Amino acid sequence: MAIHKEIFSDEALRHVREGSAKPPGQLSADEIPPMAASWANTEKMPVGGWKENRPRYLRGLSPCLAHCPVGNDVEGFVSTVREGDVESAARLLAAETPLPATCGRVCYHPCESGCNRVQLDGSVGIRAIERYLGDLPYFDSANIWSQARPATGKNIAIAGSGPGGLASAWALSLLGHKVEIFERKPEPGGLLLYGIPAYRLPKDILSKEIGRIKDMGVRINCGVNVGEAKELSKLLESYDSVFVATGAAKSRDINIKGDNNKAVYSAIEYLSEATSGNIPETGRECIIIGGGNSAVDAARSAKRSGANVTIVYRRTRAEMPAYETEIDDALKEGIQLEELAIPLELIVENGSLTGMKCLKTKLGEPDDSGRRSPIPVPGSDFVIPASSMINALGEIIDKEELTKNSDFQNALSELNHWGSSNIQGLFAGGDFVGGDRTVAHAIGGGKRAAMAIDRFLLGKSANPLESYIVGGGPASLAGYLKNGESDVLAEGIKTIQYKDLNPAYFPNVEREELAKVLDQKPDNSFREVESGYTPEEAKAEANRCFSCGRCTNCGLCQIFCPEGAAVHRDPQSKELMIFDSHCKGCGICVEECPRCALVMEPVNKESDVVKTETQ
Amino acid sequence: MIIREPNKATVNILGKDHSGPSGGHLACQGCGGALSLRMALKAIGNRCIFVIPACCMAVIDGPFPVSSLGVPLMHIAFGATAPTATGIKAGLTTQGDNETLVVAWAGDGATFDIGLGAVSAAADRNDDYLYVCYDNEAYMNTGIQQSGATPKAAWTTTTPNKKPKTSIKKDIISIMAAHRIPYIATASPSHPDDFLRKFQKAKEIKGFRFLHVFAPCPPGQRFEEKNTVKVARNAVESRVFPLLEIENGEKLTLTDIPDPIPIKEYLELQNRFAHFKNEDIEAFEKNIEKRWQELSEWNRKQT
Incomplete structure (x- = not known):
């Protein structure tokens, strides 16, 4: 900005630019500008000291995550579909489940019961979005997964190739272990194949899902009845661990x-x-x-x-x-x-x-x-x-058919949450262990057991398994692979409820239901009843997701901060942050955040010295 | 239809962009005026000169020798906003500068009451600048005295509950429309898309442009600081503060036709209405409804 030298002396300019130590009354005549004018900005004014509460960006937990028995990052893949990046969404889904096309068809979707949108206009069609992703070509081969660890040389036997056995085999393979499955029926799949009719889960979909797990190097031996042909005790001798998931048949x-x-x-x-x-x-x-x-x-x-x-x-x-x-x-x-x-x-x-x-x-x-x-x-x-x-x-559940050994029978009746028994190396999961008998629970149990087996085999004294539990619900395999460095595994993370959200930003949008053909003619047709979303429908449905508790960069906090202090991502750490020296703690950002990704915390006056930062 | 989350362009201009007034200014916590000014300056850009009379904003900008605004700003006496802006515009024109936008930024006191004659004269001459009235519905800076913009029966220090204000809020929009100036609009910071569009549109128009911005004041209107945007939003959604624009004093468009929320949801947030009984709420609602009908009729006739 051009400054007229004839109006402002150098001294006066220095004074107005840098401020003067002298009070105005002591300024000499040439130090006093003819007209009071301010040239410095207010950035160094420590107004941040006014506040008693300060906002902080804090990830909350979407209830769908805690409700998914599998441990899927539901909000993660749904919001990634919303952003239009279906490949990343598919990868997020693949990080927690080996059977997306299956669950996308047959899961009873407890995630949808937990969805906060239920209280507005019906839950997000999460199962249908999972189905949409599971049917994408990214899931055509095992390339969707990359080995998390080099081969460990450990061998694990799994009895049963239902969802529990398959999920455990998949997780153990990712962890670098060699897995062999024994299935008493002529084909793998367990309940998925023999219990769920093809009009709900077409056979080709299931065989694609199982094929992908086989491609990871999992051997499935069909027609081998553990209990008759192979005694459990024998298996335990020849393998480093045994996982029993023979279901309730x-x-x-x-x-x-x-x-x-x-x-x-x-x-x-x-x-x-x-x-x-x-x-x-x-x-x-x-x-x-x-x-x-x-x-x-x-x-x-x-x-x-x-x-x-x-x-x-x-x-x-x-x-x-x-x-x-x-x-x-x-x-x-x-x-x-x-x-x-x-x-x-x-x-x-x-x-x-x-x-x-x-x-x-x-x-x-x-x-x-x-x-x-x-x-x-x-x-x-x-x-x-x-x-x-x-x-x-x-x-x-028929434990006698599996083993006549009463020690084993007792051990298999007293399992902990992770499927560990009191016999070294013997684990169990799925319908076999009782509890909720659903495909999703079986997958979740298989994953938990895989983590427990991994920890048993490698003798890691690392984090306790409980630290991988998401919101008091399922265990996260992706979190386990990253040693717990995952937003959703943060200690004390709060599950977001509907009352925490700001409904002003969510107009009613009708849920997109999957089309069904229910007027089946009695022609022996086991043709699939439901058809999946088109890409547009999937995106429209994903658009309904609130993304409870997670900052989506919507920018409202930045627009509505009267101080310009609600700022965004730190260029270095990529962390969300607020300029503390300018923030006066009004709390508009927290109040207006549509999805409760910020919290208000009291300022501890003694330990928090407000530092002067500049933008 | 309302899209509640602002669109990407709005977020980029009003949110992500770091230009605009610098932080560290002296507004109270949750100030709707500081928020509006911040959004407005981002919307119109830095090529402008501000004229600000005695009002909250004169304090907020910062004490000598600092200024938050980051653009030239002339502090001026209470009633003199409009003629000063006229003079600055004339000076710029003489220097051949037709680019720089002159913005007169005054509160409701300086617009509805003390400066009204001067505003009317500038509008009458169709002087070429942007006049923004940020309206917090009382003289907040000097201690919450009632102004012409104070709603009927709302509490202020000069209209205590025992002696309520008897007149309704002055209809400044109709007064300005009577001058047949090229552009009049109302805006609320709670509706960023609409806010941005109107400021950008006003910037491009020649002649006297009048923007009436709703700027909730937590200490003066007696509500929690965190609720500033909520109060502004509820004002729009309950039709207390209709979003509209008027071209050439004739063609009126309601730019947001909300499915109205109960007026109670606006009133109950603010303690200045805490003494309202059911009949007061009904009377308040009646006025709002009447005004909305008039505006709808006007809107319908023109389109």
Whole structure:
């Protein structure tokens, strides 16, 4: 800026530019400018000392992360899709799960129940976004993963090739161990292949997912029944560790008259046969007993083979443990639901099933499960026609089939959260260990066990395994690989709730549902019911994500700071920071942040000396 | 339709860009005026000269010999904002400088009350500069005395609850529109996209341009500092402060037609309305609704 020398003397200029130690009254005549003018800026004014509270950028935890049993960085991959970088999104997803296309189809998505958007206009369609990513070509080969560590020379045997076994094998491979899986069925996949009908999880999708894990060097030996051909104790001798994930594959007996008829099947047996291509004969009227997911799966499979299907359940629809959407779809497909009925006996004429006698029930007080218990109503018996019956009362774990050794049986009954038993080198996970029986929980259990096995094998005295738990929920493999250096594993990280967000920035946007074809003709078609997102739909849905607790660089704190102190990323550390010497602690940035990525903290006057910084 | 998160261009200009007033100024915590000035200066750029009368902003800019603004700024007596800007513009024109923008930046006291005659004269002459009134609805700098911009019955130190203000907020927009000046607009810092667009548009127009900016004041309007933007947003969303622009005093456009939130959500944030009973809220709402209907009618007629 040009300054007129004739107006301002050098002394006066020095004075106005640099300030003077002398009070104005002591200035000599040529030191006093003819007109008071300020030439210095206010940057050195220590106004930051006014504050009692200071804002700080602090990563919070999106509830979806803590709710995902697998440990997926849900907010991470969803927001990366929103930013348009699907490849990075796919890599983020791949860092925590080996089976995205599978989970993207069959997971019951607890992440969506945890999603804060539920309280506005419905959760983000996370499962569908995962499916979209899992179907992308990045997942065509094992190249999506890179070996985290060189080969360790350790060998691990895994019993069972369901989601638990596969996830554990994948994680252990990434960690550099050699893995061999033993599967008693002729093909790998366990429940994914033999329990979930192809209309929900097409076989080619599953075989692609398993193929990718094989390509990592995992050997899968099919037709080998651990327990018969290979005793667990023998396995433990020839391998450095053994992981048991043989699932819960034994049907609970129904024990009614006539249950030995040839037209009576267990759901496991029925679904397994159906998968193999030879659907068991059900005749015109097929009855399913039970209210869980295998009941609905069996019902919808039987419907596809042309039968009239009725599900008989002792409570009402509201108490059915099967997933809501699955029940909806089943009813839309024309399946009948006979609520409040228990089977009494099967009516057999000349060796063939003709009907089932049932008793009505009414709902009484809640039982241990919190659901109202069914009470039989005397004399209310009635008969429904039946040409076949499928028992879907549930599955139980059969430890005896696995090992006759009672030490092993006991060890496998007393496992810790990480699947470790009190026998050195013996671990277990998946449905086999009880708890929530879902694909996602099995994958999560497989991952946890892999970390525990790794720690056991390498004898690392590093961080305790608990430090890899995200928000009190699942364990993060990516975090484990980075020795815990992950934002979401920060100590004391707060899970963000809806009330922490600023709803002013989130207008209602309707959720993008996946298209379904439910009017299946009875033509034996196990064609997939649901179709996935287009790239546009995936992006639109990802756009609904709040990114709870994570700074997305939206810039609102920068726009709204009256001091210009809300600044951004430090060029060196890439950390988010605020100019403390200018920040007066008004808290607008914290209040306005749409996603609660900042917090307000009291200033400790004694230890915090406000430093003068310049921009 | 409202896009609540500002678009990328707005973020780059109003947020990421480090130009604009320097930090360390003397505004109170959460000052809506300092925030508006900061956003405005970023929107119009550095090629400008400011004229500021006695008001909060005269203090905020900094004590001698420092100044936060980073552009030439003339401090001037209370009622003299408009003629001083006229003089500076004339001086620049004489020197052949047609690029530099002259900005008169005055509070509601200096615009609605004390300087109104001078503002009217400058508007009448259609002097070529940008006049911005940042409105915190009272003489906040001198101790929260009521001004012509104070809403009816709102608490100030000169209108205590026992003796409330009886007149409604002066309709400055209609007064200015009556001068048929080329551009009038209202803006709120809570709506950055709209704010940026209006300042950039005003910058390019020749003649007398009048921008009325809503600038919530935490100590004067009695609310928590952190709620400044929320108060401004709720003022717009409850239609208390409609966002509009008027071209040539005739063509009015409502630039944001909110699905209105209850007026209570605006009032209850501020303790200057804490004494409002239900009938006061209803009376307040009635005035707001009437004004909105008038503006909507005007808007409809023109488009």
